[in-house]
Structures are given as structure tokens and as C-alpha cells.
Amino acid sequence: MEIGRRVSICKICGQLANGNHFGVISCRACAAFFRRANVESDTFCALGNCQIHRNGKFYCKKCRLRKCLEVGMDVRKFQHDRDLISTSTSSSTDSEPSGSPKPKRRSQGIPVSLASFLGRPAFILSCEPERACRVKTVIDVTFLVNQAMDVLRNGDTRRYFGRDSLENMALKFRELKKAKPNLKILKVLGLKETMHFWEQGFLSTASWLTHFEEFQQLPLNIKMQVLKIAWILWGRLDKLARTADERRRNSFGQSAYMIGEDVFLDLKDFEVDISWCTNYSKDQLVYYLDCHHDEYFNKIVDLLIDLNPTDIELNYMLIELCLHYAGKKHQGEVLKFTDQLMEGISNNLHDYYQQEQISNYSSRLAKMMKIDNLIRQNLYERLERQEVAKVFNIISVHFSHPDMFCDSGF
Template structure:
């Protein structure tokens, strides 16, 4: 019943969560170090002073360098609890921050604006990042039908359909019940769209545009106002970069069909991400989680 699911008698189901805290053991996770590491990377700038007339190609080279540092080891992850969650979140956050350091126009924004956008989109960036790495791993037969992602200087794989996932550290529902709110099984975005990503097989420049288009559109919709205008302006410049790349580098002036395929996949990913966000908003209404973060703006959609 609804009463059993949310842990409230029927006569208080409509109470707002902040009026009725059901779990007295709620804890706050200190994320100062987490945010500090990302801030240092973001504001520290890129490691190498690459000079390109085309920002999109610079971002593509940055991604190649990020992936080129990995060794041939592929680690199999069999359990996923609090320690793994926080470690992988930090890894995803720092990878996104590093990628942004090669986005010249983005780095010209005020630091507060940069950090606000990073906070809103790093988890979106990481979803497409994992999808791209998984597609690459499957093409090279490194990960079978599993999810593959970057962690430090090695790749890791997870069989999310069968692995042991523990969410009880952050929620008062069972792991099975929590699967409704999180894509922790075959409903995971990577499982659903890995084959489509393999078929699309974007090169590094196209993938960089996909990442930028996905996150800037997401940030604009989430943050609205002046930030949305900034994101639209940044995306317009990158679209011009992509046009130059197709016409001058690939000598493909008629690229509308290819671009339509890229945007179609991004649209599907955006819809999935919005569905996940809607479910997490529902989790807030029902007061499902037992933890909060010191910097909630970085974890709103997680």
C-alpha cells in the first residue's frame, strides 16, 4: 500500500517532508573536499597550453589525452555500496571538471558561473561519457555486454543486471524498492543505448559536440535566465566549430543527415535524464533518502 511504501499512516500522506521527518538518523555528508578538488581543477586550467583556432577540436584532443593515459587493465566491479558510490561520483565529477578546462569560451565566464554550470551538469556529462566508453569497450571486446567506465588510470566494468548494489546507506527503502528511483539494472541508460552509440560511432570531435550539446542544453533548462542565454551562446559557437570541421577537415559540406543522427541520440538521452530527475523529485516528496549533502547543488539530480 502507499502507507507501507512511504512509511506514513494515511492521514499524514499529504504532509510536506519538511513538516514530518520520519527518519531521525538522517546524516549530512561533508562534501567540502569533493567540491574543493573540482574547483581546483576547473580554475587551475588545462595541463597543456594547446592552441587551436577551433575550440571543439581542442576539446576533442583533450578527450583523447584523457583516455590515452589508461592502462590495459580492466577491473571488474562486483559490489556497489556507499564507498564505491562516493568514489565513482568523485571520479566522474573530476573528469567533467578536467574536460571543461579545455573549453576556452566557458573558461572566460565568471568563476561563479562556471562552478554553477559544472554543479548542474557533471552527472549528465558522466552518463554520456560512460556510454561512449562502453561503446568503445564493446567494439574492442573489452567488456562483453557490461557497462564500462573510466576510473583513475584504468577502466572498470560492471554487470549491473546481476551485481550486488546496496542503496540502504542513503535510503530507508529496500534495494529492490529503490530501483524504481535509480537506473541500476537493465533500465540503465548505457544498456539501452550502447548499441545505438556503437552504430553511430562518433569521432572525437563529434563526441565532444555531443557532450557539449547535452550538458549546455540541460544547464539552460535547469538554471534558466542569464545562464540559459550563456549556454545558448556557447552552443552556437560550438555548432559553428562543428560546421567548420565538417566542411574544412572532413570535406563533407552535406552533413545534415549525420548531425540529425547525433542530435537524435542526444534527444533520447535527454528524455531519459529528465525521467530520472522526475523520479528523484518524487523521492523527495516521499522523503525516501536518509542523507543530505553539504553542497546539495552538486547532487540535486543524483
């Protein structure tokens, strides 16, 4: 007959035990009870010797506590090095057959991180009331909004005469992304650089949208609502597409990303200054930072390199990304207009494939939508983190037009 490990019994209630707690072989229920109990209280009941466990229930708390103390439970024997995650524990020699070797404690392989060290989830590492940003610095972007409004109202100074709106937008985009002869590397990203890239992206998106003939026919207030939502997503795909192009040309390595029209950063030699927007340190805000090396960014760049979209395809992706989210965000009249615009642009893409005699383009379209969906997924996760940041009052700035930056990470 095979001899297995001997069954351990809780010395307090007589039920199955699972390990050594406070110096005594006991079950988890009795260990948890002793942890919560007030040891200094009166431990005697009127009967003095109650049956502690009966019909699956515990009855007299005082007799149970008295039994815990009698069998040797001691708060000073609390095991601080016990595993906080796994329910499996190493058995003591009292629960092993005589002569059996003492089992080794299992290594749980808990990753070394600030969250595991402090025993707090990453999203509350920054919960320090004395650093909470209750007084906000206001950043006025009225001038930038007015500039964009003038662009949407009057149109771009340069006009293109393509076959349809999709081709006109592709021609404008080709002008915007024209490769610069010498790329500049960014070493530090602070307030000045951040505001410059925001201004560049916001006005470029406005100018690009003016070449969307059907979009230009919308009321100005609807166009501004779409722009305020679209520019961040447009900028994200634009920069990732530029990164894919430069990597394809071997302009820089795998750790570099385009951050502007002619500027890139290398994660191996790069610092971000966030002192202008928060009282917390960078280490405390890793959970919230919009890093350029997360899994989505790397995956999207690889997909773009593999797909190598034409300007027409890339502009379709940009339009779909922007209109889909603007309609979902605002609903109502905006959703009605964005659905109509998207139908027209889809017809433009179909005509393009027909003219290029690409009959089976479903696989390319599926890859394009996969990239857009990854960008949307990343956006939704950033929005969740942004809500947590609001709860803990982490960001110390407020914008004159907050609807422009609701999805920017700030």
C-alpha cells in the same frame, strides 16, 4: 434467426445488468451502492415501497437497500478473485440460455510483480512510516567543490593547441578516455565506490571544461553553476560511449557496462549496497534506482555503436548536452552565456565537417541529437521519481552542496 445471449436485468433497479455481484445478478451501480451501504442501519422508509429508479435517477436509498437484501445480496458473497483491471466479466449460468456451456473465465495475464501482488503502484511500495528517513546523514563535499573551483580558476596543467575550442576539448577527452590495458570488474557498488566515481567524474568534467576557451572567460560563479549541472550528464554520456567502444572491441558481453575510467560491472554478477543512503530494501526501491540496464541505456549504447562518432562529434554531443540543460535549469544570465557558447561550438563543428570534406552531415547530426535527447528524456524521468522519493522521505543522506546532486538520483 440467430439466437444471441439473453439480456440480463438488474434484480434491484430493473436496468441492464452486467454480472453477478454479491450473489445477485445486478448492475454495477447497485453493486457499488450495496458495497458502500451500512447494512446494519434502519432499512425502512416512511412509504415502504418507493420506485427505486426513475428518469435516470435513484431516489430512496433505504428502499433500494431493502430491495438489495430481499433479492439475496450478501456481503459474505463478495468475489475476492474478480478481475481488478478489466471491465469484462464472465457471465453466470443464470444469464446464459439454457443448455449453453458455462463460459470460461478470461485470463487477464496480469504480470507477476510486487506492485500487482500488493495492489499498490511501484512508486508507493516503500510507503512505510517506520522506515521514513527523517534524520539525515550529512555528506560534506566542500573539499571536492573547492578542488573543482581551483581547476576552473587556474586551468588544467596540460594545454593543447588545436584549431579551436572543440578540437582542444576533444584532445583532452581523448587523454581522459585512453583505453587502459587491463579493465577491472566491479562486484559491489557501495558508498566508497560511489563517492570515488563521483569525485572522478566531477573533477574530470572540470578539467575538460578548462579547455573550452570561451567558457574560461566567464565569471567563476557562472562556471561553477554550469559545472554542478553538467558533470552528471557528462559522466552519463562518457560511460555509455566507453561501453560502446569496449563492446565494439569485444572486451565484454552485452550485460557489461563501464562505470569508471577503467572499471566495468557485469549485471549478471553484481550487487548494489544502498544501506548507506536509505532505510528501505533494494526490492522496495527498484522504482527509484538508477539501474544500468534500463531501456534508455541499452538503446543509447546501440546507437553509439552504430554511429561510431569521432572524438570531435562526441565532444560536440557532450557540450550540447551540458550547456542545453544548464541554460534551461538556471535561465537568466546562465542561459544567455550558454546560448552564446553553443553558437560558437556549432560553428566549430561546421568547420570540422568542411575540413573533412563531409558535405552532407545532416544525418549524422540528427543521430547525435537523438542520443542527447534520449539522455535528457531519461534525466527528466529520474527527476520525477526523485520528487516522489522526497514526498515519501526515502533517502537518508543530505549533501553539503545539494545543487551538485539534484539530478543524480540521490
